[in-house]
Amino acid sequence: MTEKQLDRLAKLPKAWIAKKQEVAEDLFLIWLRPEVPFTFKPGQYITIGTVGIERPYSIASAPHESMVELFIEHVLPEHGGKLTPLLWAQHVGESVSMRPRAKGIFVFQPQYHNHVLVGTVTGVAPFVSMVRNAIHEKMRGHHFFVMEGASHQDEFVYDAELERLSENYPEMITFIPTVSRPQAERNMGWNGATGRVNTLVEDYLAKWSLPKEDTLIYLCGNPGMIEDVTEKLKAKDWHVDSERFWKEDE
Numbered sequence: 001m002t003e004k005q006l007d008r009l010a011k012l013p014k015a016w017i018a019k020k021q022e023v024a025e026d027l028f029l030i031w032l033r034p035e036v037p038f039t040f041k042p043g044q045y046i047t048i049g050t051v052g053i054e055r056p057y058s059i060a061s062a063p064h065e066s067m068v069e070l071f072i073e074h075v076l077p078e079h080g081g082k083l084t085p086l087l088w089a090q091h092v093g094e095s096v097s098m099r100p101r102a103k104g105i106f107v108f109q110p111q112y113h114n115h116v117l118v119g120t121v122t123g124v125a126p127f128v129s130m131v132r133n134a135i136h137e138k139m140r141g142h143h144f145f146v147m148e149g150a151s152h153q154d155e156f157v158y159d160a161e162l163e164r165l166s167e168n169y170p171e172m173i174t175f176i177p178t179v180s181r182p183q184a185e186r187n188m189g190w191n192g193a194t195g196r197v198n199t200l201v202e203d204y205l206a207k208w209s210l211p212k213e214d215t216l217i218y219l220c221g222n223p224g225m226i227e228d229v230t231e232k233l234k235a236k237d238w239h240v241d242s243e244r245f246w247k248e249d250e
């Protein structure tokens, strides 16, 4: 990195780590308090960093919340992780650099009334923001069908919140978590859906009888899941939007 780049990074605003919680093996939540006013649309991402390494993160909190909440997988150095081992080691009271503006076009699209939100593990983050915002704004006429896939049941993390919302607002929220390794010891006692989430989407679309012209399918997280669902659904003229967290060959 050149001196000029380092200088530019040093001038970025800070966000203070106000709260941090390990939520499952290699998964954590972090709540940031930006030192400058920060606004965003549900679905957008923030770019944070430390020692000159920066990465984008979809925001899980809704715009009305006082802190910016992120749901992060700790990618170990032996799996190529660079920033996340550093974030994993940081403590409450420390800071990260942040780009002052949120970015991204993977946002809630109100022209559709049915929103099928398909994510893998941390890919649920932008959907949590969209759902929290819709509840806060008392939106009417929109239904959010959240489908989250994970290898293990403890990786859903927002399942209690989404289940509670689906009970309290059944006309607005439906939540389908699915585990792809039902035989694993970590999934003992699981009695929900099973199989990779990409293999279930078409069955659920048929079950919910959603009209294609008024439904948007949002895909977020694992690139293999995104590629498979996009290929299947675009061929059948569904409206699909997606956010890849990394490239398949990485």
Ligand SMILES: Cc1cc2nc3c(=O)[nH]c(=O)nc-3n(C[C@H](O)[C@H](O)[C@H](O)COP(=O)(O)OP(=O)(O)OC[C@H]3O[C@@H](n4cnc5c(N)ncnc54)[C@H](O)[C@@H]3O)c2cc1C
Pocket: 045, 055, 056, 057, 058, 059, 070, 071, 072, 073, 074, 075, 079, 080, 081, 082, 083, 084, 085, 121, 122, 123, 125, 243, 244, 245, 246, 247, 250
């Ligand atoms: C628009 C956008 C939004 C993103 N939002 C999130 C988010 O909300 N939460 C989050 O944890 N990550 C998110 N990511 C990924 C994030 O930017 C980093 O790539 C990730 O945190 C790993 O950073 P790293 O420097 O440790 O490793 P990197 O060098 O960035 O990546 C190393 C490898 O880690 C794996 N990897 C990257 N991200 C993930 C992940 N989320 N889960 C599992 N494996 C992964 C991939 O195999 C990748 O090649 C997002 C990426 C993009 C492009």
Ligand SMILES: NC(=O)c1ccc[n+]([C@@H]2O[C@H](COP(=O)([O-])OP(=O)(O)OC[C@H]3O[C@@H](n4cnc5c(N)ncnc54)[C@H](OP(=O)(O)O)[C@@H]3O)[C@@H](O)[C@H]2O)c1
Pocket: 026, 073, 074, 075, 076, 077, 079, 081, 120, 121, 149, 150, 151, 179, 180, 181, 196, 197, 198, 222, 223, 224, 225, 226, 228
């Ligand atoms: N913390 C670490 O550093 C660590 C540890 C172990 C692995 N890794 C690597 O990090 C990456 C992320 O691991 P993760 O468990 O958080 O998320 P993940 O591999 O993205 O898994 C999340 C969900 O996506 C499914 N999936 C995986 N590959 C898919 C594909 N090509 N198409 C459709 N669905 C797919 C998984 O199914 P399955 O259960 O069938 O896989 C699981 O249901 C992986 O490449 C993994 O090998 C990292």
